[in-house]
Amino acid sequence: MITFDKEAELAYVYVVPPSMPRTIKDTEDLEVNDYIALDIDKFDRIVGLEFCDEIAMKLKKKKNGERKIYKRAEHSEVFQFRLSADKVVKKFRFKESIFVFQTKNIITLSVSILSI
Numbered sequence: 001m002i003t004f005d006k007e008a009e010l011a012y013v014y015v016v017p018p019s020m021p022r023t024i025k026d027t028e029d030l031e032v033n034d035y036i037a038l039d040i041d042k043f044d045r046i047v048g049l050e051f052c053d054e055i056a057m058k059l060k061k062k063k064n065g066e067r068k069i070y071k072r073a074e075h076s077e078v079f080q081f082r083l084s085a086d087k088v089v090k091k092f093r094f095k096e097s098i099f100v101f102q103t104k105n106i107i108t109l110s111v112s113i114l115s116i
Helices: 053-065
Strands: 002-005 010-014 024-029 036-041 046-052 070-072 078-082 090-094 097-102 105-112
Touching: 002 053, 010 053, 024 046, 046 053
Parallel strands: none
Antiparallel strands: 002 010, 010 046, 024 036, 036 046, 070 078, 078 105, 090 097, 097 105
């Protein structure tokens, strides 16, 4: 699920459904991209992602036009979402997640959902 805060111009992607109980222990900035912050729960899982600037604007468009922006990898507990099909130039691993970038813009995010 994606939400958008018009006043702050921030997009939020729920990795764990908002209806599930969760406690956010920490919010960490993604060290390789200034536009992404990760909400981490007490089990050290990524439960949500905060996006700002141009990435937030792209997600705002997705929020308004698409209910489902992710796909589940076949026979896997891995979910992915993609904002663009542009060429991948850099990958970054954080915990069980892989972030894939084209210059400064995130294009694919693979999040491993385990023990939820």
